[in-house]
Amino acid sequence: MNSVSKILIVGGAILIIAGLLWQVVGRYLPLGRLPGDIVVEKENVKFYFPVVTCILVSVVLSLIGYLFRLFK
Known part of the structure; x- marks a missing residue:
């Protein structure tokens, strides 16, 4: 393959x-409902952007990548 x-x-x-x-x-x-995540609700519109969740996931994935490189 x-x-x-x-x-x-x-x-x-x-x-x-x-x-x-x-x-x-x-x-x-x-996850996705952490303090700092942006939620704007209007009459017929709901805007949702999980800022803090994205940062947290990014930090965790970066640490995992660092550990893989460290022990390789």
């Missing part, structure tokens, strides 16, 4: 596992 196809398959599997974990952990950890 080509190396690009292997990377895509592994990446897809990781995304599936992350989605399943998000469903299970989401009941206990309020």
Whole structure:
């Protein structure tokens, strides 16, 4: 198999596992509803931008990437 196809398959599997974990952990950890997330509700419009959640996910993924590089 080509190396690009292997990377895509592994990446897809990781995304599936992350989605399943998000469903299970989401009941206990309020990701997406943290203080600092922007929610604007008008009559027929709801605008939602999870600023703090994006920052938190970015920091966690950066730390995981750093640890992988450190122990490689």
